[in-house]
Amino acid sequence: MAIDMQYFADMEAKIPHGKVRTRFAPSPTGYMHVGNLRTALYTWLIARNAGGTFILRIEDTDQGRLVEGATEVIYRTLAECGLTHDEGPDVGGPVAPYIQSERRDTYGKYAELLVERGHAYYCFCEKTESEEDSGEFDRADDPCRSMTLEEAKAKVAAGCPYVIRQRIPHEGTTTFHDASFGDITVENSTLDDQVLLKRDGLPTYNFANVIDDHLMGITHVVRGSEYLSSAPKYNLLYEAFGWEVPTYVHCSPVMRDAQNKMSKRHGDPSYEDLRTAGYLTDAILNYVALLGWSPRGERAEQEFFALSELAEAFELSGISKSPAIFDIEKLTYFNANYIRAMSAEAFHAAAAPYIRQAVKNEAYSTEAIAALLQARCEKLTDIPEKIDFFDATGEYDAELFTNKKSKTDAAVSLDMLQKVEPKLAALPDWTQESIHALLVGFAEELGVKNATLMWPVRIAAAGRAVTPGGAVEICHILGRDETLARIRKGIEKLS
Numbered sequence: 500m501a502i503d504m505q506y507f508a509d510m511e512a513k514i515p516h517g518k519v520r521t522r523f524a525p526s527p528t529g530y531m532h533v534g535n536l537r538t539a540l541y542t543w544l545i546a547r548n549a550g551g552t553f554i555l556r557i558e559d560t561d562q563g564r565l566v567e568g569a570t571e572v573i574y575r576t577l578a579e580c581g582l583t584h585d586e587g588p589d590v591g592g593p594v595a596p597y598i599q600s601e602r603r604d605t606y607g608k609y610a611e612l613l614v615e616r617g618h619a620y621y622c623f624c625e626k627t628e629s630e631e632d633s634g635e636f637d638r639a640d641d642p643c644r645s646m647t648l649e650e651a652k653a654k655v656a657a658g659c660p661y662v663i664r665q666r667i668p669h670e671g672t673t674t675f676h677d678a679s680f681g682d683i684t685v686e687n688s689t690l691d692d693q694v695l696l697k698r699d700g701l702p703t704y705n706f707a708n709v710i711d712d713h714l715m716g717i718t719h720v721v722r723g724s725e726y727l728s729s730a731p732k733y734n735l736l737y738e739a740f741g742w743e744v745p746t747y748v749h750c751s752p753v754m755r756d757a758q759n760k761m762s763k764r765h766g767d768p769s770y771e772d773l774r775t776a777g778y779l780t781d782a783i784l785n786y787v788a789l790l791g792w793s794p795r796g797e798r799a800e801q802e803f804f805a806l807s808e809l810a811e812a813f814e815l816s817g818i819s820k821s822p823a824i825f826d827i828e829k830l831t832y833f834n835a836n837y838i839r840a841m842s843a844e845a846f847h848a849a850a851a852p853y854i855r856q857a858v859k860n861e862a863y864s865t866e867a868i869a870a871l872l873q874a875r876c877e878k879l880t881d882i883p884e885k886i887d888f889f890d891a892t893g894e895y896d897a898e899l900f901t902n903k904k905s906k907t908d909a910a911v912s913l914d915m916l917q918k919v920e921p922k923l924a925a926l927p928d929w930t931q932e933s934i935h936a937l938l939v940g941f942a943e944e945l946g947v948k949n950a951t952l953m954w955p956v957r958i959a960a961a962g963r964a965v966t967p968g969g970a971v972e973i974c975h976i977l978g979r980d981e982t983l984a985r986i987r988k989g990i991e992k993l994s
Contacts (some may be wrong), residue, residue, distance in 0.1 A: 502615055506608060514716040515593055519551030521719045522712070523577075523584070526558045527569035530769035531576045533761055533825060534723060534753045537787045540809075541750065541818070542721045543582045544788075547810035554715060555587030557598045558708075560701045576770055579780050581806050586715075594715045599707050606702035609710050609740075610663040610695050614651075618739035619695055620644055621651040621661045641692055663696040665706075665732060673731040677747045678815045680724075685731045693732055705729055709736045712745060721748040748815060751822045753790050761825055768827075777880030778830060779849065781806070782837040786830045788813075790823035803836060835877040846873045850882055857883035860890050867976045871968035885967050889976065892962030892985060897992050899964050905954035906947075912955035913993035918945065919956060920986050923979070931975040938971060959989030 523539040525531075531539075546553040555577065559565055577584065586592025596602055613619035622643040641664065643651070655661060667690045674684040695706035702710070712720055727749050737744045752760045761767040768776065773783050785804050794801055794812045804812065838846065847869040854865045854872075868886055876882055900912035907915070919941060926937055942952040957970035960982055966973060974982040 502608075502612060507612065510605075510714055513594055514714060515552070516716060519546055519549035519718050520554065520716045521546040521551065521721065522554040522556050522715060522717050523582075524556040524558045524708070524711075525573050526561060526564065527566060527573060528561070528564045529566050529569055530572060530763065530771055532763055532767070532769050533773075533787060533790070536576070536580070536770050536783075537753060537790055538721055538723070538750065539577065539582055540580070540784060540788055541748070541792070541813075542719075544810055544813035545719050545721065545748070545815070546585075548813045551718070552585045553582070554592070554717070555584040555589075555597065556711060556715070557588055558704065560599045560707055561704065562600075562701070572771070579774075580770075580784055581780075599711065600701070602707075602711065603701060605714070606696060606707055606710055607700060610702070610706070613665070613695070613736075613739055614648070614663060616739060618666050618735075619663050620646070620666055620692075621655060622664045622692075622694075623651075623654055623659050623661050644692065660698050662694045662698055664692040665695050665736065667692050667732070667735065673734050675730045675734045675744070675747065677727070677730070677749050678719075679749060679751075679818045679820050680727065683727065683730070687731075687735075690732055690735075705732065706736070709733050713737070713740070713742050717745050719746045719748055721750065724749045724751045746815075748818065750791055750818060751820055754822045754824045756824060767825070773830070777853070777878030777882075778834050779837050779879075782830065782834040785809075785837070786833045790825065791819050791821075792817045793819065803833070803840075831877050838873060838876065838879075841873070843870065843873070849879060853879050853882035854886065857887040858889045862978065863889050863976055867972070871972055871976075875967040888961045888963055888966070892960075892988075895958075895962035899958045899962075900955050900989070900993060902950075902954050905950035907951055907954050909993050911951065912958070913990060915945075915947075915952050915955045916959060916986050916990045916993070919952060920983065920990070923974070923986070924983055926979070929975070929979045931971060934974050935971045955989065956986065959986045 521542045523542045525535060525539075543553050545551070555573075557570060557573070559570075574589065584590065586594070586597065588597045610619060614621065620641075620643060622641055624641060624643060643664075644666065651661075668687045671687050672684050673687055673690075674682055676682050693705060694703050696702055708720075711717075730747060730749075734744055755761045755765065755767055759765070763769060770783065774780065784806060788804065788809050789802075792813070793799070794804075795814055795817050798812045801808075801812075841849070847866050850869045850872060851865045854868050858865075858868060868889070872882055872885065876885065897909060901908045919938070922937060922941055923934075926933055938952055938956065939949055942949045945952065953970040957966065957973060958964070960970060960973045960977060962985075968976075977985070
């Protein structure tokens with residue numbers, strides 16, 4: 500049966516041209532690991548920097564590895580990170596569909612076109628997928644490679660199961676260019692005749708990528724450096740079809756340490772794990788952007804970037820060939836800075852759920868507690884353990900009242916609490932300002948340092964040596980009745 504060339508002409512006519520087009524093409528096989536997030540981010544930044552189009556494509560042809568709910572994780576992560584896509588399964592676009600399993604017929608037609616042109620062949624050999632994946636199968640010529648097209652078509656017509664393999668030239672070399680690694684040349688004799696179309700009619704990852712990238716008008720392909728070895732075969736496919744090769748951007752891996760790549764299998768965190776661990780999305784994105792890329796020019800020394808600033812600054816020349824080591828302490832440093840820089844309202848919105856984990860009593864204001872915490876936590880998950888004293892002090896050691904710097908011991912603290920209790924009880928207005936004025940004024944009246952009075956009040960109110968906020972803020976949040984009750988408990992403990 501003759502090939503319908505009009506089909507291919509119609510497909511070509513749909514391809515958008517004239518501006519940068521990039522794609523993030525994850526497989527829905529689990530969570531968004533850090534390397535995957537970095538690929539999405541760089542791909543988005545290239546498009547936004549050039550005023551181009553960012554596309555989301557779901558690559559689900561490896562049906563055996565699909566994980567239920569993983570596609571929703573992809574959508575949710577991109578949305579949380581602000582990596583909005585212009586085209587994709589949920590928003591449509593001129594080159595739909597954007598889910599590979601829905602493009603199944605397309606791949607078959609292009610594979611058959613390659614067969615007709617002599618750049619691919621039908622293979623009827625029994626080779627297991629594990630043999631293919633390991634590369635350990637016999638490197639001698641596939642016997643089906645020398646079969647005539649007529650013989651092969653007869654076997655296909657007879658119902659013989661087959662795959663379609665790429666016909667790699669035996670002689671010569673293939674050179675491809677990468678934005679980071681430059682020109683790389685390989686001997687064609689070192690390349691295997693990779694499978695393009697599997698027995699189930701679905702394409703392999705490598706073949707589907709080339710077809711979809713061309714038909715979607717992709718100008719820049721961002722992927723991990725582990726795909727460098729596949730790039731020559733991609734180039735040969737582009738040449739076989741007579742298509743322009745996109746700009747390759749291969750990114751070196753994100754490492755756990757100098758020897759090991761990050762891996763979910765080894766307990767390294769995904770994006771969702773980092774969020775659960777109390778890291779802010781903006782801090783994660785900023786840090787991930789700098790894992791393998793550095794700004795140039797006037798921004799060369801800049802460390803903190805909003806997403807819009809990253810889009811302005813992002814240049815391919817800033818991508819490093821060296822692997823990047825993921826440092827959780829460095830991320831924590833970024834996170835702490837982002838927390839400090841938030842508006843009080845934004846920090847309260849982020850912190851409130853963590854505050855309520857520890858402070859169940861709704862009489863205590865989450866806004867007031869958040870104000871104590873913003874300068875004193877590095878991660879949102881630090882919050883609960885810092886403030887659990889608000890609901891109850893629990894048992895604490897009277898030794899806490901002794902503090903050399905504040906010039907307090909048990910006797911001094913008892914004296915201070917006994918004298919200040921009636922003053923606090925009689926305070927007309929229970930505001931932060933009035934509590935502060937009373938305590939400072941009363942310390943002066945007693946002829947002692949502020950700390951000599953404030954230390955025992957805070958220990959009695961909180962039952963711990965280290966607290967976010969001092970005596971004034973804690974007493975104000977607790978309210979008059981609870982503050983007095985805790986001071987009386989302190990007096991009892993010291994008596």
